[in-house]
Amino acid sequence: MSAIVSAVKLHLNRRRQVFLVPLWIAGVVGVISVVIALIFWRGGSQPGTAEWIQSSRSNPGIIYALGGFLVYLGVSSVGTAYPFALMLGSTRRAFAIGTLAWQALIAAYVAVVFLVLELIEVATHHWFVGFYAFDIYVLGAGDPWRLLVIVFLGVFTFLAIGAVFAGSWVRFGVRGPQLLALGLVVVIGLGIAIVVPGLGAIVAAFQLWWLAVAAGVVIVLASLGTWLFLRSAVIR
């Protein structure tokens, strides 16, 4: 157990990257959103109108901006931290479990931070001037519980995907991520080919919780994959 805690501490040791950079990115996206909103405002749109709220809430910029960083964080949490952890005396098992626990911890941290920011945004009537950065559709459109689940699973998924690609690199070198990406493209392509005839019915029956299940499946498969890659990975 202590070895797993040590692995979590190892990941948390990069304090600035782990705790501050997500906030920084969220802040930058907020500023950019405000600038864009200002442009629309100057162009004649009126804050508070139905059209303004509709277009402001449709801004998914936070996902794109944070997603890229989180995948990188997932990659570096294995790609460079793994050899370092083994040097310090970690087992592969403790490192893999500790990495998974750290991913969950960071996902919870970002979810709570986003919840707080959303609550502030709503409480201040969208930063006093009608700007939407967190009260947006992709984050649950103001529903705090939905935001918590979306951000937690989203962050967890991005980190887990980054980790499994890095695990394949640690195990097989540059061929690892290439083959993994190729395999995923083939599997996803075949999956789409199978379901595409019934796509209309699937879209009609779509439930939001399907995405939560899909994220859970991705997290489980990516974590298993990371473990399978790392358990036999040799540092050279």
Add this chain to the structure above:
Amino acid sequence: MTNAIEIQSVSRAYGGSKALDGVSLSVPEGSILGLLGRNGAGKTTFMSLVAGQDRPSSGYVEVFGERPYEHESVLSQVIFVRDNQRYPDRYDLKDVLRIAPVYAPNWSTEVAAELIDGLRIPDRTPIKKFSRGQLSAVAIVLGLASRAPVTLLDEPYLGLDVTARRFFHDVLLRDYTAHPRTIVLSTHLVEESEALFDRVVILDHGRVRLDVASEEIPEQAFVLSGPSEAVDRLASNRVVLASHTVPGLTSATILGAPDTGLRSEAGRRGAQVSSVSLQELVAAFGADVVEPALLEGARA
């Protein structure tokens, strides 16, 4: 004396090439082993197996009587900093110093501070931007301040200036004396380091060519030098590890101890017999002059 490290018939192959080939050796607890040999001889692979960072293709490795691979309690007693050690992104020295004690129960903040000061390691520069010597200095801090019962130092001198190397020697010996542990040190700076070693192992082509206590080194070989004709005649029927010839003169490193007959005949023929240095021995074993099978007996 109990052995901290025990290796039996270990081979490790990567693809088609064997990094280690049937290696058997043991390292007594509380000793300093010099692991010597040419680049690619198998030194880092040996350390990697001891540190549980790799598994042998055949044979077994034991540290304190247990297989180290994925063995939590054994690995907590071992530290192995590679010469090309990778650090997490954006790490600086403070990050290293914050996390290392979490893994190293015997971590000495005082030794770490002394080494950082003496080796002049910058504490705000990202490790990614460190020079070769500064990377070696960080590895030395981790290796020595952890006070791990088994400390594996892989080429710790790379890029270090002469003052830093001497300082490292002083701290190593002082801390080792105060806190005995088992140290395996690989290096190419043989002359500078040989005073540290209790025992020496020379690897070449993944095999153990020599495994002796330091005081037994002079008995392992000798150097015969003089007129080429005399040296050739005296060296016939002996195992010549390496030889150097300039017009008319030859110097040959010969396996074994010189007997009285050889000494007197050398004197008559104008040749000299001298003892071999450890550096000459390492160079000779790596010279590819002798069939490896002829060297298998060079162990004590």
